[in-house]
Amino acid sequence: MNFSTLTKALSGGLALSAILTGVALADPAVIYDLGGKFDKSFNEAAYNGAEAWKAATGGSFLDLELQNDAQREQALRRFAGQGANPIVMAGFSWTAALTAVAPEFPDTNFVVIDTVVDAPNVQSILFDEHTGSFLVGVLAAMKSETGTVGFVGGMDVPLIHKFYCGYAQGAKAANPDIKLIENYTGTTPAAWNDPVTAGELAKAAVDAGADVVYAAAGGSGLGVLQAMKDAGKFSIGVDSNQNYLQPGSVLTSMLKRVDVAVQNALTEAADDATFKPGLTVLGLANDGVGYAVDDNNKDLLTPEMIAAAEDYKAKIIAGEVTVHDYTTDSACPL
């Protein structure tokens, strides 16, 4: 066998194996955002949704944790090129990468959570975080003895302002005299994974009189929960149910059912017949957002607090109470 036949044989083999992988892989793919698969918060909710889908259907999925922003397009192309379908992405930072890649793979169904990408093969899922945050704001204001409640956001972006704005409106609704302290961990994606700074912000809020602090900060939120536990005060978790992380100190968690969204996406987007490209909004009415009550926090919430939260929930669903959405006009009227 001379060199050229060897090369031909090799390249033939490679091409064949490439085709085989292409055919074999019709598995869906889930790509998490920076912050890590097990951040006990947003990404972990996405992972739990995928695991629930796996348990329910017996299927299998591919997943990937990003290490940095530059990997986004590359990861999408790789999965799409391998034939993964559908591809589910969690995180608002996917806009640019998906806008670029989606037209290149018209036969692949993409689902993106927390941002909107306008393409015929993309389903964009948004949550009404402001209404869920409104409810935990009501609970925070009713729990507070000092009349001051805090907020620690992750990266300073409109989405996180949306959380704050809903929270602030809820707190004001329950107690018009409430004082609010608003902080953000940072201005780069590293702010999702900086528990030390977030904890320091929570301590500063406690020093300024806050006794309930809401952490909407992904992995950084763990530092807030820890700092509030150390101070003997209360915190509010986000995205996943974080009540169990510091039992007795986490007042409640603002649930954002990313897990449900991912599970549904994996089921529906796999088939073009059920795939719903365009915008899907999950809110209070369809249990896309809410607040968590379980054994870890049931002693922290009084029946009056629950009743007030449920009352507002019903009114928001019925349209009697409108919660302003920060992202519509980049302003938060209080």
Added chain:
Amino acid sequence: MDLAVILSVLDATIRLSTPLLLACLAGLYSERAGIFDIGLEGKMLAAAFAAGAVAAISGSAWLGLMAGMAVSLATTLLQGAAAITLKGNQLIAGVAINMLAAGMTTFLGQTWFSQGGRTPALSEGGRFSPITLPFANELAGVPILGPIYSELISGHYLLVYIAFIMVAVTTFVLYRTRFGLRLRAVGENPKAVDTAGISVVKQRYQAIIITGLLCGLAGAYFSIAQGSGFGNNMTAGKGYIALAALIFAKWKPVPAMFTCLLFGFLDALQIRLQNFELPVIGVVPVQAIQALPYVLTVVLLAGFIGKAVGPKAGGVPYTKER
């Protein structure tokens, strides 16, 4: 601003300047002995990871602290072997340590704990708790001095007190002992030390062993005192700030303490100035506030310290004869 707010800022200043101070003193020993140490960041990161991981598994903060110091020491010796014994470029050895630590901690963390590079949150015993100094509660009622003692001085982690005690110890060791004289001498004129019959290599290794141990303390502070568990890149450039502080302090221990306190103060202020309405200007954007410590670092280093001359033999591997 009333006393409570000032105390709260100063309290945070002490918390935030502690790792800087430990790292700065660590760098001081190394650089005074003639070895530029750009690897402070990497050593702290490695120590933070080791401390967090061991404390999470064993549930003991002390074991975590020891693991942190041991790993930091091992990393330092690796750097030393390259920079002292093999006479490699000290800066490159330091950069290599930083890159190694950044990659290895995340990789090992992900492999062992599958939490995106984090180590699990620590239980009660896995973390150092704040220490209440004697009479802190009794004296809290005394006007002015009471709150200062009970809130500002008392109630910090053990490592905080160690850091400030180390300033006094370092001053004594450096200027009042034979070891300190020799240490400074190998940084200024190793040939003279060699002529006097003292081993330059041995002296430099002794210096970097202290550097390694102090970096271990600084790293452990991040993961098992200030924080609860290790997070990716949790030292966040503090090693470089410590290096800047060291230059700003002209390689002297007491000025180093004040510089680190200044940087800690800027950090504490930055956290409290968010959404704080300043007179005339109004609310300053978060971005501008968060850039403040770095801008001031550059301004201070560029304009205010005058000429900072480091140890004369710094950066040069010692060659006995050609």
